[in-house]
Amino acid sequence: MKKFFKARPITVSHTKYSVSQIFRHYILYIEFGCFKLVFETLTKGTTIMNNVIVYSKNNCMQCRMTKRYLKEHNVQFEERNINQQPQYLDYLKQQGYQSVPVVMPGNSDPIVGFRPDSLKGLVG
Numbered sequence: 668m669k670k671f672f673k674a675r676p677i678t679v680s681h682t683k684y685s686v687s688q689i690f691r692h693y694i695l696y697i698e699f700g701c702f703k704l705v706f707e708t709l710t711k712g713t714t715i716m717n718n719v720i721v722y723s724k725n726n727c728m729q730c731r732m733t734k735r736y737l738k739e740h741n742v743q744f745e746e747r748n749i750n751q752q753p754q755y756l757d758y759l760k761q762q763g764y765q766s767v768p769v770v771m772p773g774n775s776d777p778i779v780g781f782r783p784d785s786l787k788g789l790v791g
Contacts, residue, residue: 718773
């Protein structure tokens, strides 16, 4: 397959995107034999915070709903399951938490339980 462009970062609204990010998040159209990228609104569906940690456990409905909400709104997160990794259970108890899910965004207050109103703050 012939390459039509060089793989270099593309800057949009002062943010650099790799070519793979462009193809993953945006629509590629072919018009009149040329490639033309048509960009969706950049604020819709983009991730504001990359360092979100979700503490969860198996068979927890609120945990599932929280993870689904974050996935549907394209918020990247790291899941720490207390059933599979018991050291995180000890950590949560030391912090004073008694239930899961616990969502810990990098630079704001933790969210305990499935709280869509609070989770909106993580979405652009």
